[in-house]
Amino acid sequence: MADLSAYPITSRWPAQNPDILQLYSTPTPNGVKVSIMLEETGLPYEPHFINIGENETWTPEFLSLNPNGKIPAILDPDGPGGQPLALFESGAILIYLAEKTGKLLPADPARRYETIQWLMFQMGGLGPMFGQLGFFHKFAGREIEDKRPLERYVKESARIIRVLETRLEGRDWIMGDDYTIADISMLGWVRNLIGFYGAGDLVRYDELKTVPNWLERGLARPAVERGLNIPARV
Template structure:
C-alpha cells in the first residue's frame, strides 16, 4: 500500500482509508464535476471538504497539492504503475478518472477526441463565463454601478447556451446516446447557472429547450444527485 503520509496535505486532511483515492473539494459548479464522476464510476474514495470560508484553499497543506489554490484536487494512492498521483485541474482529473476506469470516454479515437473537445469547451468557455456572470449577477458584482461587465457575460452565456442547444438537437447527450465526461463537465455549471446563480431569466434559459431537457435528464441520475452534495458542507 502506498504511504500517503509523505504528502503534506494529509497532515491537515487525514485519509480515512489510505488505500482509497482522496478527493479535496467543495460542492461548487467546478468541484462537483469530480464528485459526480467519482459517484458515476463507483470508485472508492474519501471526500475532504475544502472550506472557502476559512481559506482552506490558501493553506500551505492544500497549496502543496495544488499550487494554484483552487478546487478540486485528488491524491490517488494507486496511480499509474501503482505509484501515488497528485492531480489538480478538473478537466485533467475527469480525463484521468475516465482512463483509470475505462468509463465515460469512448474507445474509438475519433469519438474520444470529440468528447475531449467538449470538455475543453467547458473549461475554456462555460466555466469561466458562467462563473463571471454569477459574480456580477448574484455576488459582489451586482452592487457595481457599471452594468457593462454583467451584460458582457450575460451575452456570452447566451451565445454558449446557443452552441450547446444546437449540439444537443436530437441528442440525449453531447455524444449522442453515450453519456460521457462531456456531460459530466457541464452539468454542475448549467445547474448552477439556473438554480444557484438564479440567472435563468437573465439569459433566457427556457428558450434553450434542448439544454433544459438535457439538464433534466442529467439531474435525474442518482450519481449526479449524490455528487452535487459531496463533500457535505459543515
C-alpha cells in the first residue's frame, strides 16, 4: 500500500485507498475538467470534496499541495518512475492524465500541439473571460455602479465564443472527429455561461449553431454527465 503520509493534505482528507489517484476538487467549471477526464479514461481515483465556500483551499493542508489555493489538484501515488506526484492547474492535469493513459490527446505531434493550443485558448481566454462575466453579471459585481467592467467582459466573451463557433464549423469536436482534452476543458465553461451564469442573452448565444450542437453532444456523453457532479457536494 502506498505511503502518502508525507503529504499534509492527506491528514485533513484521508485517502481510503492510497494506491489510487486522489482528486481534491469541487464541481465548478475548472473542477469538472479533471473529474470528466478521469471518468472518460476509466483511471481509478478517489474524489475529495473541497468546500470553497468555507475557504478550505486556504487551509495549510490544501496549500501544501497547491500554494495557489485553487481547485482542482491531484495526488497520484503512481506518478513518473512509480513515485507519487502532486499536481495542480487543471490544464497541466489534463495533459498529464492524457499522457498517463494514452487517451484523449493525439499521438501525432502536430495534432498533439494543435490540441494543446486549444486547451491554452480555454485556460488563457475562454475560462477567465466567462468567469469575470459571471462575477459582474450574477454575483457581487452587480453592485458596482460603473458598468464598464461588465460591458468589457460581455464583449470579450461574445467574441471568444464566436472563435469557438468558427472553429467548430464542419467539425463534431474541436479536433474534428477526435474528442480530446480541448473539448473537456471547455464543456463545463460553456454550460455555466448559459446555465448557472444566465448570460446566454448577453453573448447572443441563440445566434450560434455549431457551439450549441457541440455542447449537446458533449453533455450527452455518460462520462461527462457523471463528471459534472464529482466530487459530490457534502
